[in-house]
Amino acid sequence: MSEERMLEHARPEFAQAWQDLQSNTVREAVVRFYARHDARVNTAIQAAPQALACDKGCSHCCRQFDVVALPVEVFEIHAHVFRHFKPDQLRDTIQRVIKYVAKRKGVSEETRLSLRDACPFLVDNSCSIYPVRPSVCRNYHATDKTNCEKSLNEPLSTWPTTYIDDVFFTAMGSSAGFRNAVAEMGLDTKEYHLSAAFLETVQNPNCVKRFKSGKNAFVKATHTQFNQSSGGASRAA
16 A cells, blocks of 8 residues: 555656656756655645644754765755855865764764764754755654654654655655656666765766766765665656
8 A cells, every 4th residue: 555655656756757867967857856856745745634843943853864865866966065155165064074974984883873963964953955955855754843852862762753644655756756767767876875975976076977877876985775665666667
């Protein structure tokens, strides 16, 4: 049942994204995807029986885990900060990313989960890359801030999930449809740790070349295990 609910959104997004990828650059395609994705998710939120607790200035989720992103999303973030950030803002961002990545180098997964440093793109409790934030950030939502705060303060404990089903399946299905369209182009769709992948892109322009040639975009940045539930919806799209 959950798979079918995701497919309702994965199928149309796959078709639209595939068409975009035939006539636009991958970067243009991801921007078009974000617009469609946000519209779908916002429609689901408006129709939901419960209101979200998420609002401006709430940043618990920006401190709870290492944000992951597809290579196409990393490249769009890289382009955005170099185009729009002032020199001092760009320098400070890169320095925060360097410290963030260094702290996680070589640590165990359990230790990584216990770290609660703010995402290096979070500035004054606000996302500095909000227009180009990756899908995982666009998909994250909650109806109860209390559990978000508990999860932040007690990282190894388990607290009830307070997401809205229709919003969750809409967001995950839409994301899966886009990812699969990119995969059908023979391009890397692994979910990499954003900070490490961004830093590697800054330090090594060959990342884009590797991606365009169908290879793994990043050599140093680690990636997460493939999500079988969303991947299934993606492959069936």
